[in-house]
Amino acid sequence: MNRRLLSLWRIPAGLAVGYLAWNGTHPAILMLALAMPLLVMNSPSRATAGLTALAYYLGSAWDLPHGAAVFFGDNLGSGLLNTAGSYALWLGASLALSLPWWALWTSQSQWRGLRLLLALVLVALPPIGIVGWAWPLTATGLVLPGFGWIGLGLMAFWLVFLASMPASKQAMSVLLAALSFLIFLPVALVQRHDPAPLWQGQDTQLGWGSGSLYWVEMYEHTQALKTYIQPLAPHHNLLLPETVGGEWQAILPLWRNESARLNAQHSTVLMGVRQTYPQGYDNCLAAIGQHQGIKYCQRVPVPVSMWQPWDQATSAHPHWFSQPVFKLGNQTIAPLICYEQLLVWPVLQSFLHHPDLILASGNSWWSRQTHLPQIQIKAVHAWGRLFGVPVVTAMNY
Missing domain, CATH: 3.60.110.10 (Carbon-nitrogen hydrolase)
Known part of the structure; x- marks a missing residue:
């Protein structure tokens, strides 16, 4: 079977990662969001990368159409028109967020990491950042608590490194990602919040x-x-x-x-x-x-x-x-x-x-x-x- 057809598993995987990371009950499950950039940028084609990113954002905001229908009320019209408007907002925002990933995907592994970094920046800052929810690096706080800006930089570097590995070392990339998940999981499971005196x-x-x-x-x-x-x-x-x-x-x-x-x-x-x-x-x-x-x-x-x-x-x-x-x-x-x-x-x-x-x-x-x-x-x-x-x-x- 064609390799690109086999890679379509990434699209439902993106949906599952987005939904579970952001809608899961335990805070530690947000760690899954860190897998999204690798799922997208290691796709074998631009179309698969774009659809995987779209699926991730749709999954992360799964409840948005229902909430928007209540929030906007008759501002989007009544009945079916209101429902259609709510789904249009959900799809439109998710499309906007997926566009940088689609545009910056590359088959050249030596550029993949830097393009991943640029995509993270574009979806975080205006104009796209006006709807820039479900940012994968938000999960950094779970695995590197107290590291601040240095932690954000370290996590970005780690994702860039994993994404830049050539196709011949994709198995190594997956192994390293899985090992880092297992290493950081105990840290993420300990949910302690700093007190706010007074x-x-x-x-x-x-x-x-x-x-x-x-x-x-x-x-x-x-x-x-x-x-x-x-x-x-x-x-x-x-x-x-x-x-x-x-x-x-x-x-x-x-x-x-x-x-x-x-x-x-x-x-x-x-x-x-x-x-x-x-x-x-x-x-x-x-x-x-x-x-x-x-x-x-x-x-x-x-x-x-x-x-x-x-x-x-x-x-x-x-x-x-x-x-x-x-x-x-x-x-x-x-x-x-x-x-x-x-x-x-x-x-x-x-x-x-x-x-x-x-x-x-x-x-x-x-x-x-x-x-x-x-x-x-x-x-x-x-x-x-x-x-x-x-x-x-x-x-x-």
Whole structure:
């Protein structure tokens, strides 16, 4: 049988690797993602390489069509039109991510490693990086905890080395990859997270209404949030999920007394809020208590649903490369709001500033019946583990 036909096993293997690595229950299974670049670049043809990469990205975001259909609602149309639009987003983003792998594939082993490296860079950075989830090197934190930038470089070098081995040594390449997996597996299975002294995150069950700009029940909603805050001990800080605070200027009077109490006990509560303008809005983290005010605005709002460049009146403002960290007292904080936790360049940009803490908030009411919230948390914990930085998460469901 033709060798290229025999190699088609790579396509379902890519799908399985993408699905298991990102949707698997145990965090250690994310290690499988490191096999993706080798599966793709060692393919015998460009078509097989491109289809294997496409299958990997489709598998990694398997739940996206269901979540998108809930998230967008009638924005993509109703009924079958909404379903078709959700699948189109899933397929379109996966195609965009697979294109660099297809374009950079080569049959010349001496160039294969460098092209693998270039493909990793292209899917991590804008413009493709705007949908750059499921980056294989995210798994580096599981196997090289605390190694930071050096660990990222070592893992990239190892993949380049394995991919560059000539066809006559493919068996050796597979053996070395399998041995490295077995060596690193015990490290990945030990799931220890660095503690975040004086910080805690609070998940909520506020559902769809969270984040609406026009709550009829705004007062009752704020009172419900206060029940999470009142037990907070002096000198401790709390993170609440994305957008649960509502419209910042509207809620400020409702928090005046609570904010004064928190300030007196030297505590800070950070919550997700919106700041609305005549044209569009910012999706932000704001503080009450000590250091009150807007601290961070999301760099990468979700494309299509939040960031709508064709309609500035309703679009969330992207802040792209601005303000990757902020100061809270003597701590440097790296904030990641929801969608940013899935991407690469916002995370790496924040780590250029040597943060002391990662605050990861999200609003997952639309995806609570999928693996997507767990994928976000898995990714951000892997990054924190790689750089030895504590992670505090807060999700609304």
